[in-house]
Amino acid sequence: MYPIEHIDNALYPLPREGIYLNSPERHLLWEVLRIPPDSPYAEHAIPLYLQFHHCCGVFESDVNIYYRRQRQTIVSLLEQLQPKTAETPPSLPATRQQLRTYLTHYPLFSSLLLIGNEDDSSQPCWLWLLVRLYHAVGPDAYDVYLLFDQLRRRYPKALPFLSMGVLTQGSQHELAQALKQHTHLAALASHVIARQKRASRQPYQADNNHTGTELTCGLLSATLHTTSDSEGNEGESWLAMTANQPLNTKAAKRQFALQGSGMARAIGRANQSLPASSSVLTPSELRIFIIHACPAILEGEWLAIAPRERKYWLVFWLSLLGRADIDTPVHNLRGKQKQALSSPAFLYELDTLNGCIVSLQLGADLVKGAKPEQGDKRYCSAQYDWSLMLPWPIQSLFNLILRELPSHRRNGQTLSQVLLLSSEDYGCWLKAQIKAVTPSVPFSLTPSALHQSFVHFSREQVPDTALALLTGKGCVQSHYINQQITRVSGQIRQCWQWFLTEIGVTRALDSSSETHVSMTWGVDTYHEQVGSALTLRKELLCPIFSAILPAPDPKLWLLCRRQPQHLQEKSERLALYLHLRAAITMALRPVSHPYPDISHMAFETGLLTVQDKRSHHHDERRVIVADPMLMLLLKRYVQWQDHWFPLAVDHKPLRLCVFDGEKAEPLSKPVVSRLLERYVGDSTLGGFRHLSASLWLEANDASFETPFIQSSLNQLLNHFQRGQSPLGTYSLLSLNQVTVYQQQGLVDVVAPFDDYDKQALAVLKCLLTDKGGGWNVG
Numbered sequence: 168m169y170p171i172e173h174i175d176n177a178l179y180p181l182p183r184e185g186i187y188l189n190s191p192e193r194h195l196l197w198e199v200l201r202i203p204p205d206s207p208y209a210e211h212a213i214p215l216y217l218q219f220h221h222c223c224g225v226f227e228s229d230v231n232i233y234y235r236r237q238r239q240t241i242v243s244l245l246e247q248l249q250p251k252t253a254e255t256p257p258s259l260p261a262t263r264q265q266l267r268t269y270l271t272h273y274p275l276f277s278s279l280l281l282i283g284n285e286d287d288s289s290q291p292c293w294l295w296l297l298v299r300l301y302h303a304v305g306p307d308a309y310d311v312y313l314l315f316d317q318l319r320r321r322y323p324k325a326l327p328f329l330s331m332g333v334l335t336q337g338s339q340h341e342l343a344q345a346l347k348q349h350t351h352l353a354a355l356a357s358h359v360i361a362r363q364k365r366a367s368r369q370p371y372q373a374d375n376n377h378t379g380t381e382l383t384c385g386l387l388s389a390t391l392h393t394t395s396d397s398e399g400n401e402g403e404s405w406l407a408m409t410a411n412q413p414l415n416t417k418a419a420k421r422q423f424a425l426q427g428s429g430m431a432r433a434i435g436r437a438n439q440s441l442p443a444s445s446s447v448l449t450p451s452e453l454r455i456f457i458i459h460a461c462p463a464i465l466e467g468e469w470l471a472i473a474p475r476e477r478k479y480w481l482v483f484w485l486s487l488l489g490r491a492d493i494d495t496p497v498h499n500l501r502g503k504q505k506q507a508l509s510s511p512a513f514l515y516e517l518d519t520l521n522g523c524i525v526s527l528q529l530g531a532d533l534v535k536g537a538k539p540e541q542g543d544k545r546y547c548s549a550q551y552d553w554s555l556m557l558p559w560p561i562q563s564l565f566n567l568i569l570r571e572l573p574s575h576r577r578n579g580q581t582l583s584q585v586l587l588l589s590s591e592d593y594g595c596w597l598k599a600q601i602k603a604v605t606p607s608v609p610f611s612l613t614p615s616a617l618h619q620s621f622v623h624f625s626r627e628q629v630p631d632t633a634l635a636l637l638t639g640k641g642c643v644q645s646h647y648i649n650q651q652i653t654r655v656s657g658q659i660r661q662c663w664q665w666f667l668t669e670i671g672v673t674r675a676l677d678s679s680s681e682t683h684v685s686m687t688w689g690v691d692t693y694h695e696q697v698g699s700a701l702t703l704r705k706e707l708l709c710p711i712f713s714a715i716l717p718a719p720d721p722k723l724w725l726l727c728r729r730q731p732q733h734l735q736e737k738s739e740r741l742a743l744y745l746h747l748r749a750a751i752t753m754a755l756r757p758v759s760h761p762y763p764d765i766s767h768m769a770f771e772t773g774l775l776t777v778q779d780k781r782s783h784h785h786d787e788r789r790v791i792v793a794d795p796m797l798m799l800l801l802k803r804y805v806q807w808q809d810h811w812f813p814l815a816v817d818h819k820p821l822r823l824c825v826f827d828g829e830k831a832e833p834l835s836k837p838v839v840s841r842l843l844e845r846y847v848g849d850s851t852l853g854g855f856r857h858l859s860a861s862l863w864l865e866a867n868d869a870s871f872e873t874p875f876i877q878s879s880l881n882q883l884l885n886h887f888q889r890g891q892s893p894l895g896t897y898s899l900l901s902l903n904q905v906t907v908y909q910q911q912g913l914v915d916v917v918a919p920f921d922d923y924d925k926q927a928l929a930v931l932k933c934l935l936t937d938k939g940g941g942w943n944v945g
Contacts, residue, residue: 181194181197181198182197182204184204185203185204185205185206186202186204186205186206186248187204188204192240192244193244195237195240195241195244196241196244196245199241199306200216200219200220200241200275200276200306201272201273201275201276201306201307202216202248202273202276203269203272203273203276206248207269208256208257208259208260208280209248209249209250210250210256210257211256211259211280211283212276212279212280213245213246213248213249214249215279215280215282215283215294216245216279217242217245217246218294219279219294219297219298219301220238220241220242220245222294222295222298223298223301223302224238225335226298226299226302226335259280259283259284260280260281261281261284262281263277263281263313263316266280266281270309270313271309274306274307274308274309274311274312274313275297275301275306275307275312277312277316278297278312278315278316279297281316281319282294282297282319285319289328291331292328292329292331292334293319295331295334295335296315296329296334296352296355297315299334299342299359300312300315300355300358300359303339303358303359303360304358308358311355311358314354314355314358315355318351318352318354318355321351322351323351326350326351329342329345329346329349329352330345333345339359339360340360342359343356343357343359343360344356346359373394373395373396373402373403375394375395375396376392376393376394377392377393377394377395378390378391378392379391379392379393383411386410386411386412387408387409387410387411388408388409388410388411389406389407389408390406390407390409391404391405391406391407392404392405392406392407446615446616446619447615447616447619447620447623448610448612448616448617448620449620449624450620450624450666450669450670451669451670452608452610453617453620453670454669454670454671455608456604456608456612456617457670459603459604459607459608460600460603460604461476461480464480464560464672465670465671465672467560467563467672469560469563469564469567470567474567474568474571477564477567477568478568478586478587478588479588479593479596479597480564481561481564481565481568481586482582482586482588482593483593483597483617484560484561484564485561486617486618487617487618487620487621488557488558488561488621488637488663489621489622489634489637489638490511490527490637490638491618492511493581493582493583493586493588493589493590493593494581494582494583495511495512495513495581495582496509496512496513496579496580496581496582497512497513497515497577497578497579497580497581497582497585498512498513498514498515498578498579499515499516499517499574499577499578500514500515500516501516501517508528510528510529510530510551510552511527511528511529511530511639512527512528513525513526513527513528513565513582514526514527514528514554515565515569515577517566517569517570521566521570522566523562523565523566523569523570524556524562525556525557525561525562525565525566526554526555526556526557527554527555527557528552528553528554529552529553529554529555529636529637529639530551530552530639531549531550531551531552531553531636531697531698532549532551533635533636533639533640533641533645534641534645534646537700537701538700538701539700539701545703545704545707546700546701546702546703546704546854547649547696547698547699547700547702547703547704547861548695548696548700549649549696549697549698549699549700550652550695550696550697553636553652553655553656553697554652554656555637555655555656555659555660556656556660558660558663558664559667560672568585568586569585572585594614597614597617598614601613601614601617621663621666622634622638624662624666624669625659625662625663625666626877627876627877627878628662628665628874628875628876628877629658629659629662629875629877630644630648630650630658630864630875630877630880631644631877631880632644632645632648632650632655632698632864633650633655633658633659634659636655636697637659643886644860644880644884644886645698645699646699646857647698647699647702647856647857647860647861647884648698648699648702648857648860648861648864649696649697649698649699649700649702649857649861650696650697650698650861650864650865651695651696652695652696652697653695654865654868655697658868658875698861699854699857699861701853701854701857702854702857702858702861703853703854703855703857703858705858705861705862705919708751708919708920711747711847712744712747712920712923714846714847714848715740715743715744715747715846715847716740716744716923716926716927716930734826735826735827735828737930737934738808738824738825738826739825739826739842739845739846740846741804741927741930741931742804742823742824742825742834742842743839743842743843743846744923744927745797745800745801745804745823745927746761746823746834746839747855748797748800748920748923748924749762749793749797749801750855750856750859751855751858751859751862752793752794752797752859752862752913752916752917752920753777753791753792753793753797753859753883754791754856754859754860754863754883754884754885755777755791755855755856755859756777756778756856757836757853757855757856758778758836759778759835759836760778760833760834760835761777761778761834762777762822762823762833762834763775763776763777763778763822764822765805765822768798768801770798770799770801770802772903772906773792773793773794773795773798773906773910774790774791774792774793774902774906775790775791775793775798776789776790776791777789777791789885790902791883791885792882792905792906792909792910792913793913794910794913794914794916794917795910796917796921796924796928797917797924799928800924800927800928800931801823803928803931803932803935804823804931805823806935807931807934807935808823808824808826808831810935825838825842856884859883859916860880860883860884862916863879863880863883863912863913863916864880866912866914866915866916867879867880867912867915879908879909879912882905882909883909883912
């Protein structure tokens with residue numbers, strides 16, 4: 168088992184610096200013990216590593232000659248690292264805080280070094296426990312070694328330790344049982360048992376393994392396997408024969424259940440965003456309910472409904488809109504007594520034509536997040552309140568009910584006080600209506616199924632941010648999207664109009680005599696936005712891009728085309744433009760290294776995988792779709808840097824880099840900040856992901872010709888509930904379908920960058936052909 172059990176599972180590649188530079192024979196120190204390249208605290212660490220290595224050898228004494236020679240090699244390499252000078256060694260670190268730069272990548276080294284602070288009586292016990300943990304989890308299990316350090320630091324001195332016999336000679340299960348019975352070390356019991364992994368049984372090891380045609384004949388199946396290296400050169404091949412043994416009844420049922428449950432979950436997740444659901448009424452089912460409960464509503468004959476019944480139906484339509492709270496205050500905008508208006512509130516105004524205009528004022532500050540400094544005009548404003556003009560038939564019901572009341576009862580009172588009914592009264596009335604209608608309909612009726620009908624109908628047709636503003640419940644995308652208030656109101660009212668059309672009440676709406684307020688479509692207002700406070704104003708993009716990409720000067724190229732300073736400036740300007748262009752159109756997260764190497768880029772297809780939030784595992788990535796012009800620019804830039812940039816020392820795969828005059832460095836957050844400060848004059852400029860979401864929503868907003876689809880915006884931002892991504896295992900969409908659809912949505916988003924794209928592409932063509940096109944920086 169020791170010392171090569173965890174070599175194939177290493178999370179980090181062999182570094183090419185420090186003690187490993189030009190010393191390939193020291194690869195065992197990295198693969199087995201994970202000694203940091205700079206070998207800090209060598210005076211303390213190397214003796215501890217020698218003890219640790221000795222304990223590992225004693226624990227696994229029965230090994231072959233090959234492993235014994237490896238152990239001798241490790242001892243020799245460790246002795247070479249021992250300092251030969253007689254200088255006073257630095258003090259041994261006593262806390263994990265002093266080793267904070269080594270904790271993540273070198274957890275075994277950190278825990279072993281901290282054991283040196285233990286006294287001579289307890290140090291061997293902790294060392295042996297660390298050896299047993301190492302044999303179970305390997306050298307890279309950060310959480311296990313963190314737990315080990317925490318338990319060691321808080322261990323009571325008077326508490327007896329585990330017996331040395333169990334630590335040195337006990338099996339994994341014996342040690343686990345001893346830890347479970349220990350009052351302080353029980354948390355380590357589940358970590359000392361090594362998890363058995365199924366080893367690959369391939370006769371040839373290679374970088375790639377391709378499975379060929381599978382032939383089935385009777386009781387045998389034949390599969391052709393072919394290997395290839397990293398460059399695609401074909402290697403060895405072999406034929407695998409497997410017996411087609413029929414499954415017994417229990418195994419066949421289990422296989423069918425797994426396949427059936429997987430597809431059922433996939434279809435269920437897909438249906439969650441569709442208008443049809445077993446827990447919510449469809450518009451046609453809601454129409455049947457209204458026909459049986461109150462057919463006068465479909466004809467708009469409100470005077471035929473009893474005054475008391477109108478109040479209940481007003482609360483019903485408000486609940487259908489998503490505002491079921493009847494304790495909301497009601498204010499008269501023309502009232503003599505002016506009061507401070509707080510959100511939420513109903514604001515109404517009666518006119519002389521027996522009409523009424525009612526709006527619902529709601530809060531817009533739904534999420535708490537970072538905000539720009541006071542007075543920073545680079546970002547869109549974010550209002551704390553917004554108003555929604557209530558649609559039909561709520562306006563008509565308010566008009567009839569408010570005109571029957573005296574003025575002192577309809578101003579400054581809650582809606583419950585205005586209507587003289589409580590939530591319990593409305594609940595009893597609705598249950599009575601449901602009880603009367605249920606025998607006549609073939610579907611289930613519940614208050615929740617009725618009230619959620621419109622919200623569920625609009626889930627894919629109205630942005631989640633607009634529904635969040637309507638219902639008062641913030642969503643994830645509320646952090647990113649900033650919209651004009653008129654657009655938010657228009658999105659909700661337009662979808663409500665479609666909802667009424669599906670119910671079949673448009674004839675009553677057209678014949679209504681109430682005062683209507685016309686909706687304004689696409690009319691932007693100044694500083695009347697709601698949503699994210701970090702959304703950069705799109706008017707700043709032209710001056711920013713003009714500063715990064717000045718007009719080219721062919722004469723300047725002939726004078727200094729081979730100078731390093733000129734090469735550095737061309738690289739910095741192009742890389743900065745490509746980064747901003749990609750961040751704005753693909754909603755890149757502000758991670759440390761957002762761009763992958765070329766093995767993660769499909770230039771012809773328009774796909775690439777980029778680094779994502781590492782909330783699930785250390786190398787989480789996501790697939791994003793880019794427009795064809797951006798992929799062409801990235802491809803040309805990578806070709807140019809491959810031709811002109813000096814090769815890196817470690818020969819890492821090619822990625823988007825910047826030439827700093829001496830070497831090529833990957834495009835990272837510090838590099839982008841430095842380039843922004845140099846060419847734009849602002850190193851703190853941010854909010855590009857926010858701007859990307861807002862531009863996408865503005866370009867793909869619903870119109871009378873094309874509907875809005877929320878899942879496309881989710882795909883852009885990588886916002887999905889668990890298992891609902893269209894790129895998941897059980898997705899009902901193909902990757903090619905998603906790519907084509909997303910690129911169609913990007914057409915209007917990238918249209919403003921067309922001139923800058925052509926300018927950058929022309930310069931890249933000149934650089935690749937070496938015929939001119941330098942930058943005019945004078």
